[in-house]
Amino acid sequence: MSAELEEKTAVYFLFSRLFREAPDGALLRSVTEQKLLTLAFCFSGDAVPGNTTILEDPDWPARVDDIAVEYTSLFVAPGEKAVSPYESYYCDRLTIDTSTANSCYFRSESLPEGMKGFLGGESAVQVQTIYEAEGFRKVTAFHELPDHAACELEFMGRMLQAGKEDAAEAFFKEHLGRWIFVFLNHLTKQTVSNFYQKVALSLERFIQREETQQ
Amino acid sequence: MKLNRRKFLKLSGAGLLGVGTLTKTAQALAQEEMLKGPYDKDEWIPSCCNMCGGQTGILCQVVGGRLFRIKPNPHNPIGFSNISDDFFANAAKEGAVMCPKGNAGIMALYDADRLKQPLRRTNSKKGIGVDPRWKAISWEEAYTEIVDRLKKLRDGGEAHKLLWFSEDHSFTHPQGDFCKLFGTPNYSMHSNLCDTGRKASFKILMGDERPLIDALNSKYMLIFGWNPLSATKFSHLPRIITRGRERGAKLVIVDPHFSYTASRADEWVPIRPATDGALALALAHVILRDNLQDQPFIDEWTVGFDQFKEYVKDKTPQWAEVITTVPAERIERLAKEFATTKPALVDVWSGTHHTNGVYAGWAIGALAAITGNIEKPGTLVLPNAKGGKHIEVEPDAVAAKTLKEPRLDGGKDKWPYFHKSGVYMEIINRLVDGKGPYQPKMAMIVFQNLLMSVAGTKNAEKALKNLEFVVVVDTMLSETAEFADIVVPGTTYLERYDLNTHWVTWPAVGLRQPVVKPLFGQPAEYEFVSELGRRLGLKEANGNDVFWVGRTSGERIEDKKRWYEEWLSRELKEGEPKITLEELKALPGATWVSPNGTKYHKHLDPVPGDKLKDALIEGNLAFSKKKDGTKDKPMGMLKADGTAIHGFFTPSGKLELYAAKHVGKKDAAGHDLAPLPVYEPREWQPSQEYPLFLINWKEASQTHSRTQNNAFLAELKATDGLRINAKTAVKFGIQDKDWVWVESPYGKIKMRAELTEGIHPEVVGTQHGWGHWAMGKIAKGRGAHTGFLAKTIACPLSGQSLNKEICVRVSRA
Structure with a gap:
């Protein structure tokens, strides 16, 4: 595996980790000290331009609790600040069979074909099937849906790690690439601290570059 | 500045990213296979709805582990008919029904706003509009903190300071047992927000809390304060009422609001709120004045007729018109129609949510009694709601001590018709004013949204703020959950078990079962409760590890889902069905239906000799005995030949138009209990300021x-x-x-x-x-x-x- 591919793999794993759960102090220190978001932001060629704006805020490690609270409000707890980190939420429609319903309230002709904004849709089933076909399963300790951003980003990394660049490219086109930009756009609007703003900015740029290169 | 991308690799190498979300199949296979279950197939799984308390039978199509479609389950009578002849003859050919909420259940399962991980508040300030600043925590952290709090209470002799609130149709037995073994008398549930007023009315009249209408066979339906064609209840109601009307029944709806049912009725009777008791008394007046009553039935099966007749003597239609605004001529006509059309039924539900409500419901029920419209086809029928049998637990000495503490709401010492669901309003008021026998410290609130359901939201807010520690179990981050110290994500009805035995007139048990795995791997609520019990080491008096030991195998069971399956199996085996859980699952529609069907005139049924042998006899009445040998519940009336018939389960064995046991007793407000179904204006009346x-x-x-x-x-x-x-x-x-x-x-x-x-x-x-x-x-x-x-x-x-x-x-x- 080339060094670049290896590094790219690690970037996917880093972002997967950042969406999987709130970062602990050690991870925040590494991200901050090693300027990992900045590196991912300008992931191109061998060197990082000297005039690159540093994304990291040296205060992040000290704000580990605040960041954990914001992680929860963005990705775990329902509410106005929430940003749904699932492919199904953005890409699938849920339809209800009303053929046997008995109610004065039904106006089935006026109901839409299906509604967006739900979890556990076709996308979740499809990505699970893809994971299994490639020999992976969701770890049981990760109580999340298979189309969660953390899973899809990790799967990209796993494919690159295994040298399956074509599989990664296909997965990006059919799944991750369909929704990740919308998700990051929402995240940028919803987040109030600069940590997830920078995470969103960095991942967006990294993935844009990936998309261009594919 | 020089940045080096190789740092990414160091990050991975240092293990800072931890365990990922995916793992190689070979490594995970053994564990995953265990969890796989039957749900990866494409199949139809029978279950029961719980979008409301109606428990309609449903069939769930699951494709690739995902719920795809929900349809009615024609094997479950709820969703078709509450009368067995109708169900047996027609359900297969006509098919069952369900309401829009049932159809929409799939959206509750896949709701993007579902809770998925335990949350801990980091903002100690609580209040409406206050951001709790949630922090996601692991299940282990949640269990540890909750158990630590519970343990401190129990070890400190303060187990009674735990309040527990739950739904009334979902896994109530494990929660009630937990409270008993933990040592709190303060287990309460939803029913007192719903129909405990109606229950009390019918308890006084007939000793049974929940008669059901046989609308299908009725010729006249007089319904007070209920919207059965639409309101939250059993999904067969629209069908049986509509069929009743098709067969010639007249439907009359008494309601201040022109409800959907009123719009489909033959007659809507708009009435001033909380005066339904006065209307019922005036109807009785006309019936008795004109001698339209069923005198033989009254003579044989009621007590207090003379007192009742005397009481309604001056409750004329003109008297009622002033109170109810229903014109006197209309009252005259309705009374005559009701009394002369046979069979007729009369009923009331939540229209009695007012201070005269229980008496009003009793007066309405009395109309059925004086016209002989009880326990016959087309009338009010006492359901034979036998299903699973709850196996009682015996608390240990530690729990027994705090169980002797009074309930915070005063319990049956305070409320003459106290229901086991408790009195939420009293609990809220005592939490606010601190004038209870003690001040509770902790609450477990399971699928109850007190801020939206109790009367007086600002009071509920104050009450919750006065607790030291609140745990809320729910699928949604409700208004009440925002007051929690820890929120625990619950399961929807599509992810868990339960047995459903209500709402039809003959014994039937529908199985609710998981049709998909819990979306976020969360434990079903009975698993959550048993985990708490296990960690606290709660045992029965005889040392039985009740939250560990399987109730059919007697073995210690690690897997809590399996433990609960044995629990259900035992309830079924010792209950009316006498089958195991697996056998219930194998029945069509996972529903056990007694072939014996609906029975009328059950008050005439003989009491089995073996039961009578052990009974305690007082006069011509037989009572079951408590463990200590004292009188428990009425079980029958003795006949001259020494045999007994069931009668009604009142103190007299008959329908009580006059309740002698009320004499000399007080209600919770300190008023004398009336021995007759009196009309008194409700307390809160319109004024110039609030008209x-x-x-x-x-x-x-x-x-x-x-x-x-x-x-x-x-x-x-x-x-x-x-x-x-x-x-x-x-x-x-x-x-x-x-x-x-x-x-x-x-x-x-x-x-x-x-x-x-x-x-x-x-x-x-x-x-x-x-x-x-x-x-x-x-x-x-x-x-x-x-x-x-x-x-x-x-x-x-x-x-x-x-x-x-x-x-x-x-x-x-």
Whole structure:
């Protein structure tokens, strides 16, 4: 595996980790000290331009609790600040069979074909099937849906790690690439601290570059 | 500055990224295979709905582990008919039905606003509108913290300071058992927000809490304060009532609001709120005045007829007209129609949520008694609701000590018709004023949204703030969950087990079973409770590890789902079905239906000799015995030949038009209990300042305050406004669609006026359940919550919450 591919793999794993759960102090220190978001932001060629704006805020490690609270409000707890980190939420429609319903309230002709904004849709089933076909399963300790951003980003990394660049490219086109930009756009609007703003900015740029290169 | 991308690799190498989300199949296979279960196949799984308490039978199509479609289950009588002949003959060919909420259940399962991980608040300040600043925590952290709190209470001899609130049709037995073994007498559940008033009325009259209507065979249906073609209840109601009408029955709806049922009835009788008792007494007056009663039935099966007759002597239609606003001539006609059309039925549900409610319900029931319309086809029928049998647990000495403490709500010592569901209003009031026998410290709130359901929202807010530690188990981040110290994500009914034995007139048990795995790997609530019990080391008096030991195998079982399956198996095996859980699953529609069917005239059934042998005899009545040999429940009436028949389960064995046991007793407010179904004006009456009655009701589009985040239901009906009579609106200068302020002494809300002729001129009203400020993106901000306007009061007889006893003024906003 080339060094670049290896590094790219690690970037996917880093972002997967950042969406999987709130970062602990050690991870925040590494991200901050090693300027990992900045590196991912300008992931191109061998060197990082000297005039690159540093994304990291040296205060992040000290704000580990605040960041954990914001992680929860963005990705775990329902509410106005929430940003749904699932492919199904953005890409699938849920339809209800009303053929046997008995109610004065039904106006089935006026109901839409299906509604967006739900979890556990076709996308979740499809990505699970893809994971299994490639020999992976969701770890049981990760109580999340298979189309969660953390899973899809990790799967990209796993494919690159295994040298399956074509599989990664296909997965990006059919799944991750369909929704990740919308998700990051929402995240940028919803987040109030600069940590997830920078995470969103960095991942967006990294993935844009990936998309261009594919 | 020089940056080096190789740092990414160092990051991975240092293990800072931890365990990922995916693993190689080979490594995970053994564990995953165990979890796989039957759900990866494409199949139809029978179960029971729980979008409301109706428990309709459902069939769930699961494809690739994902719920795809929900349809009615024709093997379960709920969803078809409450009468067995009808079910056996017609269900297979006609098919069952379900309501919109049932169809929309799939959206509750896949709701994007579901809770998925335990949360801990980091902001110690609590209040409506206060951000709890949630922090996601692991299950282990949640269990540890909750158990630590519980342990401190129990070890400190304060187990009774735990309050537990739960749903009333879901896994109540494990929760009740937990409370008993933990040592708190304060287990309460939803019913006292619903129909404990009705229960008390019928308990007085017939000794049975929940008679059901045989609408299918009726020729006349007189229904007070109930919207059975639409309101949250059993999904077979529209069918049986409609069929009854098709067969020639007349349907009369007495209600201040022109409900959906009223719109489909032969007659709507608009009535001033809380005067239904007066109307019933006047109807009885006419029936007895004109000698239209069923005298042989009265002579044989009622007590207190003379006192009742004397009491209604002056309750003339003219007297009632002044009170109810129903014209006297109409009362005359309705009374004659009701008494001379056979069979007829009369019923009432949540229309009795007022301070005269229990007496009103009793007066309404008395109409059935004096016309002989009880326990016959087409009348009020006592259901034979036998199902699973709950195996009682025996608390250990530690628990037994604190179980002797009084309930915070005063329990049966305070409320003459106390129901095991408790009295939420009293609990809230005591938490606020601190005048209870002790001040509770902790609450476990399981699928109860107190802030939206109890009368007096600001009081509920204060009550929750006065607790040291609150745990909320729910699928949604409800208004009440925002007051929690720890929130625990619950499961939907599509992810868990339960047995359902209600709502038809003969024994039947429907199985609710997981049709998909819990979406976020969360434990079902019975697993959560048993985990708490295990960690606390709760045992029975004989040392039995009840939360570990399987109830059929007697073995210690690690897997809590399997443990609960044995629990259900034992309940089924020792209950009426006498089958195992696996056998129930294998039955068509996973529903056990007794072939014996609906029985009428059950009061004439003989009491089996072996039961009579052990009975305690007082006069001509036989009673079962408690463990200590003292009198327990009525079981029959002795005949001259020494045999016995069941009779009714009242102190006299007969229908009681006069309750001798009330004499000399007080209700919770300190008033003398009336031995007759008296009419007294409700306490909160309109005044110059607050001139209008405010009522609320239920409709098919939502269940209570629980389903408003469902996208499909929101599509059916987006919200509800304030219905106001068009003439009344003119008086207050209000036009259709105007924004109006609705004010009471307790609060002020803004609503959109909907002018109609379909509401009593002295009344404004709305569908209950709107006005969420939390719960989810869809629910939030739709409509207004009338709980802010209510006083936290309970019926002084039954403890029923009185969410409909409100007066308001209305003005243009």
